[in-house]
Amino acid sequence: MIRFSEVFKRYPGGGDALKNVDFRLVAGEMAFLTGHSGAGKSTLLKLITAIERPTRGQVWIGGENISRIKPRKVPYLRRRIGVIFQDHKLLYDRTVYDNIALPLVVAGLNHAEVRRRVRAALDKVGLLGKERSYPLTLSGGEQQRVGIARAVAGKPPLLLADEPTGNLDPELSLEIMNLFAEFNRVGVAVLIASHDLELIKQLGYRQMVLDHGELVAGGEQV
Amino acid sequence: MRELSIRHLQAFFFSLGQLWRTRWGTAMSVAVIAVSLTLPSGLYLVLQLTDQISADWQGGAEISLFLKPKVSDAAALKLAGQLQQQPGIAAADYVSATAALEEFRQKSGFGSALDLLDANPLPSLLRVRPQTDQADPAQIAVWLEEFKALPEVEAAEFDYAWVQRLHGIVQVGRQLALMVSLLLGGGVVLIIGNTIRLAIFNRRDEIEISKLIGATNAFIRRPFLYSGFQQGALGGASALLLVYGSLGLLAPAADRLAGFYQSQFTLQIIGWVELLLLPLIGGLLGLVGAWLAVSRHLRDIEPG
Numbered sequence A: 001m002i003r004f005s006e007v008f009k010r011y012p013g014g015g016d017a018l019k020n021v022d023f024r025l026v027a028g029e030m031a032f033l034t035g036h037s038g039a040g041k042s043t044l045l046k047l048i049t050a051i052e053r054p055t056r057g058q059v060w061i062g063g064e065n066i067s068r069i070k071p072r073k074v075p076y077l078r079r080r081i082g083v084i085f086q087d088h089k090l091l092y093d094r095t096v097y098d099n100i101a102l103p104l105v106v107a108g109l110n111h112a113e114v115r116r117r118v119r120a121a122l123d124k125v126g127l128l129g130k131e132r133s134y135p136l137t138l139s140g141g142e143q144q145r146v147g148i149a150r151a152v153a154g155k156p157p158l159l160l161a162d163e164p165t166g167n168l169d170p171e172l173s174l175e176i177m178n179l180f181a182e183f184n185r186v187g188v189a190v191l192i193a194s195h196d197l198e199l200i201k202q203l204g205y206r207q208m209v210l211d212h213g214e215l216v217a218g219g220e221q222v
Numbered sequence B: 001m002r003e004l005s006i007r008h009l010q011a012f013f014f015s016l017g018q019l020w021r022t023r024w025g026t027a028m029s030v031a032v033i034a035v036s037l038t039l040p041s042g043l044y045l046v047l048q049l050t051d052q053i054s055a056d057w058q059g060g061a062e063i064s065l066f067l068k069p070k071v072s073d074a075a076a077l078k079l080a081g082q083l084q085q086q087p088g089i090a091a092a093d094y095v096s097a098t099a100a101l102e103e104f105r106q107k108s109g110f111g112s113a114l115d116l117l118d119a120n121p122l123p124s125l126l127r128v129r130p131q132t133d134q135a136d137p138a139q140i141a142v143w144l145e146e147f148k149a150l151p152e153v154e155a156a157e158f159d160y161a162w163v164q165r166l167h168g169i170v171q172v173g174r175q176l177a178l179m180v181s182l183l184l185g186g187g188v189v190l191i192i193g194n195t196i197r198l199a200i201f202n203r204r205d206e207i208e209i210s211k212l213i214g215a216t217n218a219f220i221r222r223p224f225l226y227s228g229f230q231q232g233a234l235g236g237a238s239a240l241l242l243v244y245g246s247l248g249l250l251a252p253a254a255d256r257l258a259g260f261y262q263s264q265f266t267l268q269i270i271g272w273v274e275l276l277l278l279p280l281i282g283g284l285l286g287l288v289g290a291w292l293a294v295s296r297h298l299r300d301i302e303p304g
């Protein structure tokens, strides 16, 4: 599903954010990406969605080498990946329904199909009945669920989450992580960047550790 | 194909909705666009009026061919027939010397004085009327030379100084209208370009998020392009109302003016095509403005 081969990333005017990173995540696998703040977790995820390009090395997603992907192909790559952010990145002037529908509309699905999938996604994250609410009327945990529903609505084979529980209390965090585990059980590959080590240990999935841009543990599959 | 048209419809109504949500801002820019489009359209209408008057004049204008005394009625009629066949000539009427004298007698009031003459002093003549659209000074000059060279013709006359003058005025007016149109049309492009630029920045987050979840540039562009077109078209439609509103106010004066020149100017009932032209022009200008803004600024907004 994901393959990094000797990947380096250097931002203009900065040091190496990633150094010689090598790993694979197979289809249907779930793993955590941990490390101190500034270790390069977000950078690694940005390489997967082609928000950033590797300075050196190769990145494959679903068999496609995206290291030098053409800009006009990027949207189609991103449609195959569901992404969840710490700050949700919801549209606050749209209803929950419209937020979740956005990737489906973007992908050009017809009206009936959009409805069906939005309802299915809401159902999975336990927010049925909230489609007409606006995100700001929801709690932090609920907003994150909207973000997750949006990410899974298009049924992507891969989910990425960057600190999805960063702003949530431990109980809500566990709920959210369990939600990811549920999607993983039906075959979705999941990669979650987090520094909530307690929680990660408790869940017991593969753990990859970044330290100053180097992958120091978990590079090999378990 | 059907899918694509559905997406266009979506973008169309979405951007209409956005315009409504920001209706005061929209109203302002639409008003500015309307004023910018009203001025050149008004100019064109005034020009059209002038053209109409001058056409009426030129329609009445004629070249007089004074015939040599030895030319017989039959020969003159034959010449008239030939001239009438020439392209660009609407009519050629023969006025015999006797008829000319009779006409002069009636119009001048010198009837009894003329009776004292024992011979008719007037030559017979042909009155040649050019077709309205052919009556430009250059063409008339060419004809004059041609006619003068005819063996039957003693002299050919045409008082074309005023035609030339009027023609010149209309020409200058045309150029002025063209310049004003270009300037204000450019203004409309800039106004809409700026409005769209602001809209792009206001919806920065949305654009960024859309890109993150796989929206193509075309998808993101579409509502902004529609928005530009819609604002321009609304501005054009408002300009149409303004132009015809002010024409209604000006009509009596215009009629009077036209009357001075023995011409009739009537506010013409405009056809569908002309009715749609102004909103269409506005819409296209808006589209251009939006395109400029979009191609300039959308690229800068990338998720990071």
Ligand SMILES: Nc1ncnc2c1ncn2[C@@H]1O[C@H](COP(=O)(O)OP(=O)(O)O)[C@@H](O)[C@H]1O
Residues within 6 Å of the ligand: A011, A012, A014, A016, A017, A035, A036, A037, A038, A039, A040, A041, A042, A043, A044, B304
């Ligand atoms: N856009 C950027 N420009 C320059 N440096 C950056 C940029 N993004 C991240 N970095 C640097 O790259 C390193 C890794 O950052 P990041 O991937 O955000 O780490 P993490 O997500 O693990 O906290 C940090 O030193 C950070 O300062």
Ligand SMILES: [Mg+2]
Residues within 6 Å of the ligand: A041, A042, A043, A162
């Ligand atoms: Mg980070």
